[in-house]
Amino acid sequence: MKVSERKIKLSANEFDEITLENSNGIRISFLSYGGIITRIEVPDHQGKLENIVLAYENYEDYLSNPGYLGSIIGRTAGRIKNGYFTIDGRRYNLAKNYGENSGHGGAKGFDKYVYNYEISEAENRIDVDLSRVSPHMEEGYPGELYVKVTYSLSEDDTFIIQYSGVSSEDTLFNMTNHSYFNLSGSFDESIKYHELFIDADHYSEIDESKTPTGNLIEVADTPFDFRYMREIGEEMNSEDEQLKIANGYDHAFLFRNNTGTKIRLAHRYSGRVMEIETDNQAVVVYTQNFSQGQIIQGGSTLEPYRSVALEVQKPPVGSNEVFKECSLLPSNHTQVTSTIFRFFTEDSE
Numbered sequence: 001m002k003v004s005e006r007k008i009k010l011s012a013n014e015f016d017e018i019t020l021e022n023s024n025g026i027r028i029s030f031l032s033y034g035g036i037i038t039r040i041e042v043p044d045h046q047g048k049l050e051n052i053v054l055a056y057e058n059y060e061d062y063l064s065n066p067g068y069l070g071s072i073i074g075r076t077a078g079r080i081k082n083g084y085f086t087i088d089g090r091r092y093n094l095a096k097n098y099g100e101n102s103g104h105g106g107a108k109g110f111d112k113y114v115y116n117y118e119i120s121e122a123e124n125r126i127d128v129d130l131s132r133v134s135p136h137m138e139e140g141y142p143g144e145l146y147v148k149v150t151y152s153l154s155e156d157d158t159f160i161i162q163y164s165g166v167s168s169e170d171t172l173f174n175m176t177n178h179s180y181f182n183l184s185g186s187f188d189e190s191i192k193y194h195e196l197f198i199d200a201d202h203y204s205e206i207d208e209s210k211t212p213t214g215n216l217i218e219v220a221d222t223p224f225d226f227r228y229m230r231e232i233g234e235e236m237n238s239e240d241e242q243l244k245i246a247n248g249y250d251h252a253f254l255f256r257n258n259t260g261t262k263i264r265l266a267h268r269y270s271g272r273v274m275e276i277e278t279d280n281q282a283v284v285v286y287t288q289n290f291s292q293g294q295i296i297q298g299g300s301t302l303e304p305y306r307s308v309a310l311e312v313q314k315p316p317v318g319s320n321e322v323f324k325e326c327s328l329l330p331s332n333h334t335q336v337t338s339t340i341f342r343f344f345t346e347d348s349e
Contacts, residue, residue, distance in 0.1 A: 001155065003119055003126050010060055015114060020126050020153040025049055026343060028153050034111040035072035035130050035149055036062055037179050040159070045271030045345040050185025052272065054288075054307045055297040066292045068104060068178040071111035072149055075134065075141050076327055077176040078252070078284060078316025079103045081211040085321055087142065087170050087328070094140040101211055106139035110147070110175070124155040136168065143169030143331065159341040166334040173329035174314045177339075180288055180307035183267035183274060187296055187306045191287060192233025194308065197264035198226040198283065200253035204315060204323075205242065210250060212318025217242075224251065229264065232287060232308065248289035248305065252282045252315050263310055271345040276312065278339040281326060284311040312339045 002021040007014055008031065015033040027049070029039040038059075041049045054069050056062060065071065083094045083102040094102035105111070115130035127150055134145040145167045152160040163175040182191055203224045205215040219225040223235035223243060236248055243249070255262050255278075263276040263283060276283075286309040294302045315323040329335055 001121065001124065001126050001153070003121065003128075008059055010063055016117070018117065018119070018128055020128070020151070022153055022155050022157065024155075024157055026153065026157055028151065028159055030070070030151060031062065032117055032130070033062065033114050034065070035115055035151075035177075036065070036111070037070035037177065040179070042157075042272060042343045043345065044185070045347060051297060052181055052183050052185055052274075054180035054182070054187055054302070057295045057297050057299050061294065065111065067180075067288075067294065068111055069180060069294075071178045072130070072175065073104045073178050073311070074110035074147065074173075074175040075105055075139070075145065076172050076174040076317065077104060077311055077313045078174070079209070079211045080317045081209070081319045085172060085317060085324055092140050092142060099209060101209055104178070108139065110134070111178070115149070125152055127152045141171050143167035143171040145171060145173070147175070149175070157343045159343070160338060161341075162336060162338045164334060164336045165329060167329050167331055169331045171329050172317070172324070172327040173335060174316070174327040176284075176311040176313040178309055178311060180309045181265060181274065182307045183265060183272040184270055187298070187302065188300060190233065190305050191308045192231060192236060192305060194232050195229045195266045195268065196226050196232050196285075196308075197229045197261075198253045198285070199256050199258055199262045200227070201256055202254050204252040204254065204282075204318070206245060206251060207319065208245060210246060212252065212316055212322055214319055214322035216254065219253075224253070226253075229266065233305075236287070246289060248287040249285045250287070250289060252284045254282050254315060263312075265308070265310070266346075271347060273344050273346055275342045276310065276339060277342075278312050278337070280312050280314060280337050280339065282313060282315045284309070284313060284316065286311065
């Protein structure tokens with residue numbers, strides 16, 4: 001196991017990029033700014049290492065980062081309808097940065113802060129703890145929140161993200177990571193040909209503003225049925241109203257109460273496979289339905305549908321504060337959730 005650090009100067013600021021590497025050559029790099037994952041390099045079936053997460057060509061672009069590439073998202077992931085919530089009858093107003101809604105932590109969410117970090121090394125694993133204190137009423141959220149995000153790489157080719165938070169007051173807490181994946185290693189290739197499995201019987205309906213309505217829809221006999229491996233794009237061009245609203249997939253899938261793999265993403269040509277386990281409740285699958293013209297690694301301009309974000313989290317808060325109770329963090333209560341990514345290759349039949 002190896003760990004290295006280097007200084008990155010962005011505008012007038014200097015940040016650190018930390019890189020973890022195991023003996024199989026898997027490398028994971030991330031910034032102390034926003035906890036942004038800049039690289040996950042894994043081999044294909046011929047041993048060729050490529051970066052499978054969407055990254056900017058110019059690191060300076062991480063300062064604006066409109067698509068949240070690789071970022072830590074908090075205090076809450078997803079969109080909060082009309083930019084407010086209530087706790088014990090008190091209303092808390094949030095920044096409306098997604099039209100009339102608040103999204104991904106607000107105008108300055110956890111993706112826009114520098115984290116303290118601490119590295120610890122063991123024989124078969126390296127952990128990096130990223131931490132910060134979110135002040136009371138930051139972006140409108142109550143309570144001083146101490147948050148810690150741990151990135152861990154092991155010799156068995158697993159990458160773990162663990163989120164931990166404790167607040168001085170009752171608050172909302174629902175963090176995720178916003179990396180976009182394309183297992184081909186080329187973001188000129190459409191994500192529609194990747195195969196996907198999600199261990200979910202229901203998905204959350206969204207309204208025209210892309211916030212949850214509170215209705216849970218059975219995936220059976222719909223384009224949202226990924227209970228078996230199939231291509232992401234197989235039914236993306238269907239007349240399903242939910243796909244039209246989002247211009248693709250941008251929906252929360254609620255996991256079944258099973259143990260083991262919750263998500264499986266595979267790219268047949270390269271042989272790369274990524275499996276995800278978690279103790280969290282849901283995943284928002286976003287098929288990168290839009291592009292802001294970002295210049296990405298390699299110098300090309302990002303086109304839509306070139307990657308997929310798998311945002312493991314609690315169900316986002318929606319209309320009439322639906323699912324709010326899933327994100328409630330009682331005061332002085334430490335909450336910990338973990339997401340495990342496993343990387344390997346398999347030959348196509």
